[in-house]
Amino acid sequence: MSGSDKRGELDAGAVALSGQLGKTVQRLRKAYNLSLSELAEQSGVAKSIISQIERNETNPTLATIWRLSQALDVSIERVLGSSEDEPFIEKTTRVDTPVIISDDGKCRLAVVGWLKTVEWLQWYDFRAEPGGVLESDAHQRGSVECLSILAGVVEVDVAGVRERAEPGETLRYRCDRQHAIRVVGDEPVHATMVCFMKAALME
Structure with a gap:
């Protein structure tokens, strides 16, 4: 294959991918x-x-x-190359799972949700x-967080309103205002957290 043919193939591939790439x-x-800015610094691609x-305003190489x-840390070509109508199974290993750590270093949030639905x-x-x-700033208006306790005891504080939950219990609360999750007692806590962004327009 000549150099010009190869460049043409690369350009065509870039155009095909750009529709969903953004x-x-x-x-x-x-x-x-x-x-x-941070992604630009890490990737070497201009901001x-x-x-x-x-914004899908360019066809990148x-x-x-x-x-x-x-x-x-993901194969964008592989993700975009598969048809959304085809059956698939994705597996993320523990090493590949993003983890968010609280300011005090005692709380860990492993991002186990699907990245395509993060918005x-x-x-x-x-x-x-x-x-x-774990202290959090307000999310988008109408967002609701659900915290299901598997082990330990927590207290959730939403703008001064507080409620405790034990294993087997679930707290649902508005997270479009400042909120915090605190461990109560001497036992470590394990829970699942689901956040619905803009879940409803709440008056």
């Missing part, structure tokens, strides 16, 4: 809590280019897609040591 890059970037890609996939549905495995506190 949304995919944006979802992955937000799932890892990365700003455009302005990433912004254009997310496969070299650019490869740099972004390396920075986001409207977020799902976490929550574990915390005794004395741990």
